[in-house]
Structure formats: C-alpha cells, structure tokens
Amino acid sequence: MKSIIIYGSKYGSSKKYAEMLSQNLGIDHFDYKEFNMSNKYDVLIYIGALYAGGVKGLAKTLSNYPPDNYKKLIIVTVGIADPKDLKNVESIKMSIYKQLPKNLNKDIELFHIRGSLDYSKLNLRHSLMMKLVYQKAKKVPVEQQDMETKDLIATYNKKVDFIDFDYLRPLIERYSKIKKEVRI
Ligand SMILES: Cc1cc2nc3c(=O)[nH]c(=O)nc-3n(C[C@H](O)[C@H](O)[C@H](O)COP(=O)(O)O)c2cc1C
Numbered sequence: 048m049k050s051i052i053i054y055g056s057k058y059g060s061s062k063k064y065a066e067m068l069s070q071n072l073g074i075d076h077f078d079y080k081e082f083n084m085s086n087k088y089d090v091l092i093y094i095g096a097l098y099a100g101g102v103k104g105l106a107k108t109l110s111n112y113p114p115d116n117y118k119k120l121i122i123v124t125v126g127i128a129d130p131k132d133l134k135n136v137e138s139i140k141m142s143i144y145k146q147l148p149k150n151l152n153k154d155i156e157l158f159h160i161r162g163s164l165d166y167s168k169l170n171l172r173h174s175l176m177m178k179l180v181y182q183k184a185k186k187v188p189v190e191q192q193d194m195e196t197k198d199l200i201a202t203y204n205k206k207v208d209f210i211d212f213d214y215l216r217p218l219i220e221r222y223s224k225i226k227k228e229v230r231i
Pocket of ligand 1: 055056057058059060061062096097098099100101125126127128161162163164165169172173174176177
C-alpha cells in the first residue's frame with residue numbers, strides 16, 4: 048500500500064503531528080505547498096490546521112490534485128477546540144464538506160486532534176481575528192457560554208499546548224486495519 052502524508056501548518060503544530068505520524072507509520076510527509084501532484088497513492092492522509100473552520104491548504108490541494116491519483120482520503124484536523132465536545136466536531140465536519148471539491152467521489156475518513164496556540168507568536172492578521180472572536184465571546188452572558196467560548200475566554204492572550212502523540216493512536220490503529228482489510 049503506497050501512502051503519503053500532506054500537511055498544512057502555519058505555526059508548526061500540524062507539522063509536528065505530520066512528523067510524528069510519518070515516523071510511526073514509515074510514510075513520507077510533505078508540506079502541501081511542496082507536494083508533487085503527479086504522484087499516485089493508495090491513501091492520502093491530509094493533516095491540516097483549522098483557521099476559522101477552514102483546513103489550511105486542503106481546498107487548494109484537493110482542487111489541484113487529480114482525484115484519480117489517490118484512492119482513499121483521511122483528513123486530520125488540528126485545532127484548539129476540544130474534539131471530545133461533539134458540538135465542535137459537528138461544526139468542523141460541516142465546514143470540511145464545504146471545502147471539498149464538488150462530486151469528489153472518495154472514501155473519506157475524518158479525525159480531529161488538538162494542537163497549540165501561542166498568542167505571542169501570531170501574525171497581525173491572526174491576532175486581530177482572535178481579538179474579534181474574544182470580544183464577541185465576552186458579550187455572551189456567562190450562563191449561555193458553551194465550553195468552547197469559556198475555553199477561549201480563559202486562554203485568550205496566553206499559550207496553550209495540547210500536542211500529544213496519544214491523539215494519533217486512533218488514526219494509527221485505523222491505518223493498520225486499512226492495511227490489513229482493504230487490499231488496495
Ligand atoms: C485566527 C485563528 C483562527 C483559528 N480558528 C480555529 C477554529 O476554527 N477551530 C479550532 O479548533 N481552532 C482554531 N484555531 C486554533 C488553531 O487551529 C491551532 O492553534 C492549531 O494548532 C494551529 O496549527 P498550526 O500550528 O499547524 O498552524 C485558530 C487560530 C487562529 C490564530
């Protein structure tokens with residue numbers, strides 16, 4: 048089975064996960080900007096950072112990479128929202144399907160993991176975006192704030208790091224099953 052890991056990362060956490068997974072599975076990994084679109088694979092694992100619901104580089108990669116060049120697609124989102132919260136997962140899923148090319152007739156599996164966020168490292172645009180999100184969150188009455196809003200307010204302007212190899216375990220298990228079960 049020939050597989051590849053492609054990642055889209057701005058501040059490095061998705062890249063870190065791509066490196067960990069690459070080492071564990073023995074699969075090459077590439078930044079989506081450097082990926083050779085003419086190569087063919089059985090499984091494409093895309094690891095991308097979430098920015099306002101968008102998965103960094105995903106839409107661009109899938110619209111340029113011919114669908115005939117791969118058989119199965121695994122998308123791993125790296126965000127700060129807790130994927131144990133089903134509400135977060137639902138909203139990530141909804142926005143992912145909007146980023147996929149229309150009529151992409153592929154077997155797709157999704158995984159959601161947590162990255163890191165260091166406000167002191169953000170560029171001006173991202174810093175302003177987070178400020179707006181924070182100001183909006185602060186206006187929500189405390190009793191109406193969901194977990195994501197509470198977390199955002201509590202961690203605003205700080206450094207949070209949830210990077211953990213354990214987040215990759217379900218994906219690693221699934222990958223070894225695919226290898227055994229599906230003869231592609
Ligand atoms: C402007 C901005 C928007 C973000 N939007 C989301 C989001 O919609 N959902 C989420 O879970 N995390 C969001 N995050 C957090 C990032 O996804 C998180 O920091 C991730 O680990 C960044 O990955 P990277 O280091 O590979 O770039 C956002 C962060 C910034 C700065």
